[in-house]
Amino acid sequence: WRPRRPVDWLLCDMAAQPARIAVLVADWLARGQARHALFNLKLPMKKRLEEVDRCRGLIEQRLHAAGQRAILRIKQLYHDREEVTVCMLRD
Known part of the structure; x- marks a missing residue:
């Protein structure tokens, strides 16, 4: 599913393969x-x-191919060591 108009923020916490989520969000x-x-x-x-x-690498590759740039921050938060939280802010 994708909205008809662009959104300001995309929030995602799906249990799926990390590479799949990275590509979808990118x-x-x-x-x-x-x-x-x-x-x-x-x-x-x-x-x-x-x-x-x-x-x-997958995220950066997708954005570069589209001529887009984003600030990318990846943090492992204290409360859940089995995942990382990613924040992407487009320039």
Whole structure:
């Protein structure tokens, strides 16, 4: 589902593969369907840092291909160590 008009914020907390969420959210921003995004990436039990790096790369690649830029902040919050919270703010 996608709205008829662009939205200011896209919020996402779905339990899905981190790379899938990263690509979906990056596509929203790349297509101009959302100005900013705040979402969680549920990380695998092993190689968590590698998965975060992979997702960051996917996001940056999608935005670059669309000629878009965004400030990207990724934090592991204290209350849930099995996921990271990502904030994307478009310039």
